[in-house]
Amino acid sequence: MKKYFASSELIINDDGSVFHLHVKPEWLADKVILVGDPGRVALVGSHLENKECEVESREFKTITGTYKGKRITVVSTGIGCDNIDIVMNELDALANIDFNTREEKPQLRQLELVRIGTCGGLQPNTPVGTFICSQKSIGFDGLLNFYSGRNEVCDLPFERAFLNHMGWSGNMCAPAPYVIDANAELIERIAGDDMVRGVTIAAGGFFGPQGRELRIPLADPKQNEKIENFEYNGYRITNFEMESSALAGLSRLMGHKATTVCMVIANRLIKEANTGYKNTIDTLIKTVLDRI
Ligand code: R1P
Ligand code: URA
Known part of the structure; x- marks a missing residue:
């Protein structure tokens, strides 16, 4: 029916x-x-x-x-x-x-979806201006947990390794982060040989959830240090943004192809930022328009 x-x-x-x-x-x-x-x-x-x-x-x-x-x-x-x-x-x-x-x-x-965004870089090879194509996303947002089939499309061993590494339990990052692959064929085409292929954390906020401390102290002051040191099966976490996990996850469940490419506008490791990025993002836009 x-x-x-x-x-x-x-x-x-x-x-x-x-x-x-x-x-x-x-x-x-x-x-x-x-x-x-x-x-x-x-x-x-x-x-x-x-x-x-x-x-x-x-x-x-x-x-x-x-x-x-x-x-x-x-x-x-x-x-x-x-x-x-x-x-x-x-x-x-x-x-x-x-x-x-x-x-x-x-x-x-079937739709082919590419998100073009900005992000914070977390590694020495992701300085300001780097284009990062998300191979995997770690969702701190919990959205995918509301859809049936979540466990079938997520990388459960990666999820366990990440949670063990962070030592988080209880309220910290509840519901637990989900790990989801972007579409492999689309990544090859969009990232080409000139973008960094990365693991992206889609955070549920710009400040605390990305380890930015202004007036309120963080629940886990070592959060970003642990994220930057995390390694699993050769993967390192490269960047923070706020949408790629839900995009990759829902696309997988719906049968669409998706990935995210972001330009680094802040490197959290070396504490540098650039807000005058209009021309560089236009270069990224033209690259994606050519490759999509
Ligand atoms: C935060 O400043 C916003 O920038 C990033 C984050 O994902 C979040 O949406 O992406 P966009 O530049 O696409 O908005
Ligand atoms: N967008 C984010 O979500 N984080 C950053 O640090 C920069 C852009």
């Missing part, structure tokens, strides 16, 4: 667009670029031709157009994995649910 989605579960606006994104099914391309900052949508959009739509609601801004003949949709997600839950479910609904009948479509339409 086909799955049917009631109006309370999949909310469709009066104009036929999906609830939060305000995007209509016919506007979604198979290749999708996700950015955090709505202002970055215009930067990606400046490289697109034949624009079909330009819509904005809350932090979600969307443009669909073409780049060298490829049809591409760019969407901003705002900050955090909670927003990725909204964006991924609504994009998947636009692709795989018939908005007239509210039933799942018989054939899976």
